[in-house]
Amino acid sequence: MRVVVACGGTGGHIYPGLAVAGALRERDPAIEILFIGGSGLEASIVPEHGWSFRSVAARQLPRRPSLRVLTAMGAVVAGTVQAACLLRAFRAQAVVATGGYAAAPVGAAAALLRIPIVLQEQNLFPGLTNRVLSHVAARISIPHEDVRRIFPRGVVTGVPIRRGAMGGDCARGLARFGLEAGSFTVLVLGGSQGARSLNAAVLDAAPRLRDPGSVQILHQTGKGQAEEVRARAAEIGTPRYVAVGYIEDVADAYACADLVVCRAGAATLAEVTANGLACVLVPYPFAAAGHQDANAVLLEAHGAAVVLPDRELSGGRIAGVIDTLRGDGARRRGMAEASRTLGRPRAADAVAALVAEVARKEQA
Secondary structure: OEEEEEOOOOHHHHHHHHHHHHHHHHHOOOOEEEEEEOOOOHHHHHHHOOOEEEEOOOOOOOOOOOOHHHHHHHHHHHHHHHHHHHHHHHOOOEEEEOOOHHHHHHHHHHHHOOOOEEEEOOOOOOOHHHHHHOOOOOEEEEOOHHHHHOOOOOEEOOOOOOHHHOOOOHHHHHHHHOOOOOOEEEEEEOOOOOOHHHHHHHHHHHHHOOOHHHEEEEEEOOOOOHHHHHHHHHHHOOOOEEEEOOOOOOHHHHHHOOEEEEOOOHHHHHHHHHOOOOEEEOOOOOOHHHHHHHHHHHHHHOOOEEEOOHHHOOHHHHHHHHHHHHOOHHHHHHHHHHHHHHOOOOHHHHHHHHHHHHHHHHHO
């Protein structure tokens, strides 16, 4: 079986693709998988995980009408031609598209070549690429029943999560990150590229906590921001503050956490809920179609999260919420249980099954 995974742009599109590829390889060790994307994060992340990768022209459409629309459309056309050549040479039997502008030319080429497409949608409000490709997709994976109003043919699978996000060990994590057993541990996740406003607010919150010496913070700052955050934490004199750029195998970090503070990207929330953790969500305010707000509202409605709008973000607000939840173990445990009920740790296997199904039909 030969499968192409089309993904790129952000970690939220890349990591679900990696998770599905891993699940496909577990189903069939002889499978051939090729990733195709643009020149963004995917060009480095995918090869780092040991998968073959090819790049095609791709550019995000501007949100406002301008001459850049023509440039972006030209890139899509060029990328579609390039992708068609790659699909033919690889003899792809199925394409998995996880959304984002980098998947658009690959999906368009697959449709022109009549190669079956499996869409993987992570958000409650699907993006433009998946909305367009949904009309030609063989199967559509969706994260929640609510998405059926947009994709009536959708199969609820949840969002595929990387293998390194599950099965962590607390003791190993404490040793790995230099944390202390018995302290209330807050895990802060700003996403693969970080979140400057969230980073600044958490730094400001740390010394404002009640009895800050009994709280420890493990902060994924985003690549390139760790040194700045460490220096600021040292300047403030914040005790027990561990800043790291990016945590690739994050399962041990989740295993240590009593509470997670993070953005509301679908991939991150899939990991948080699969691990059954209470969370404080600060949705990224400029996410397309406000999809992070929708993701956060869903968790809050189910009692799994407290939501803080980015416009209200401050050290005092975050410190207050952390102190409240730290002091109310019953509420926190209830949030964790609600989170666990939303989690779908086997989502990657469910999507892999859809891919295998359409690929077998293509072989027949």
